[in-house]
Amino acid sequence: MRVIHSPLHRLHEPPYELFSGRAGPSWEVAARADVIRDALAADPAFALELPSEHGLEPVLAIHDPGLVRFLAEAWDAWRDAGGSDGGFMADAVLHRGLRGQGVGETASPEPRAPGGRIGYWCFDTSTAITVGAWPAARAAVDVALSAADAVLAGEPVAYGLCRPPGHHAGRLTFGGYCYLNNAAIAAEHLVRAGAGRVGILDLDYHHGNGTQQVFWERGDVPYASLHGDPDRAYPYFTGRADETGGGAGAGATFNQPLPAGIDDAAYLEALDRALDWLGGRHDGVVVVSLGIDTYGLDPLCDFGLSTGGYHEMASRAAATGARLVVLQEGGYHLPDLGENVRQWLRGAAGLASDPVARSAAGPA
Ligand code: SP5
Ligand code: ZN
Numbered sequence: 077m078r079v080i081h082s083p084l085h086r087l088h089e090p091p092y093e094l095f096s097g098r099a100g101p102s103w104e105v106a107a108r109a110d111v112i113r114d115a116l117a118a119d120p121a122f123a124l125e126l127p128s129e130h131g132l133e134p135v136l137a138i139h140d141p142g143l144v145r146f147l148a149e150a151w152d153a154w155r156d157a158g159g160s161d162g163g164f165m166a167d168a169v170l171h172r173g174l175r176g177q178g179v180g181e182t183a184s185p186e187p188r189a190p191g192g193r194i195g196y197w198c199f200d201t202s203t204a205i206t207v208g209a210w211p212a213a214r215a216a217v218d219v220a221l222s223a224a225d226a227v228l229a230g231e232p233v234a235y236g237l238c239r240p241p242g243h244h245a246g247r248l249t250f251g252g253y254c255y256l257n258n259a260a261i262a263a264e265h266l267v268r269a270g271a272g273r274v275g276i277l278d279l280d281y282h283h284g285n286g287t288q289q290v291f292w293e294r295g296d297v298p299y300a301s302l303h304g305d306p307d308r309a310y311p312y313f314t315g316r317a318d319e320t321g322g323g324a325g326a327g328a329t330f331n332q333p334l335p336a337g338i339d340d341a342a343y344l345e346a347l348d349r350a351l352d353w354l355g356g357r358h359d360g361v362v363v364v365s366l367g368i369d370t371y372g373l374d375p376l377c378d379f380g381l382s383t384g385g386y387h388e389m390a391s392r393a394a395a396t397g398a399r400l401v402v403l404q405e406g407g408y409h410l411p412d413l414g415e416n417v418r419q420w421l422r423g424a425a426g427l428a429s430d431p432v433a434r435s436a437a438g439p440a
Pocket of ligand 1: 095096202241242243244252253254280282310367369376405406407
């Protein structure tokens with residue numbers, strides 16, 4: 077299987093995040109991508125390659141030019157304004173009630189100060205602008221687009237080791253460790269290349285609010301997601317089952333909020349429902365937002381999936397006959413992250429699980 081990765085992700089190492097109201101080290105670290113890369117490099121079933129450059133046009137097909145301009149300029153503007161090393165976050169965000177009485181009532185101009193600009197575009201306190209956030213995010217997009225190109229060239233499945241992740245970034249917003257929406261950009265690239273209707277299957281623990289927003293009114297990019305119920309789980313404001321799309325996209329969004337502690341068997345039932353729903357709605361290519369934060373040992377999340385579950389999950393996705401562009405999203409338990417991704421991809425390729433030793437604490 078072709079595996080696309082870029083070392084440029086290492087330019088981005090967020091110094092901290094606010095988690096449950098406390099500042100702590102970022103969970104989204106460069107080592108995440110490195111352990112995945114190492115696990116795949118050690119298995120002859122995988123061939124690693126660098127991405128090719130695709131420029132900004134595919135990015136601007138999905139994201140507002142103002143957001144792209146901010147991300148490109150943010151670090152230099154912060155430094156020029158006297159900002160310190162490390163990274164910066166918003167100290168005020170554009171709340172919907174700030175100027176008018178409700179949603180969208182009064183448009184607000186983008187402020188000039190970097191601290192105001194970040195609050196204009198970013199919606200959370202997990203997603204610092206660092207010196208390398210922009211080049212790393214650009215490289216992750218090229219990784220995703222190159223994986224899509226591999227499938228367009230005839231591969232039944234290809235993997236893009238994207239970092240930073242993407243599915244929380246919308247047309248006008250970034251957050252959730254995400255700056256540019258790799259999966260959305262890849263899906264649109266596939267549509268424009270003539271792949272017809274392109275499905276998106278989002279298996280990250282967190283709802284892909286950005287992907288949902290981008291394709292909310294699109295009938296040709298159906299979006300199906302399994303995730304922690306927003307009643308308890310980030311990003312809190314999206315992902316309920318009654319969110320099903322609007323306009324030309326009415327009925328083309330499918331959300332399954334799931335309970336804490338869900339095990340492989342119950343998750344696989346939910347996956348079967350998502351695959352059934354997606355099956356008749358695409359023309360042969362599905363982009364998978366692969367989050368491994370559904371793992372039983374993940375430090376951020378509360379699902380109970382096992383390494384064996386990832387192999388089975390991928391086998392079922394591949395058994396639908398869809399060609400898969402698999403893109404990395406979350407996953408924060410470093411000791412087993414590489415092996416879990418490797419098992420998912422072996423399942424997707426129709427290979428036996430062939431397990432290797434993993435951390436002693438891992439579920440069977
Ligand atoms: C790509 C991805 O997985 N992004 C996830 C970003 C989550 N960021 C903040 C989560 C805050 C959750 N706080 C609740 C703590 C419960 N112990
Ligand atoms: Zn996640």
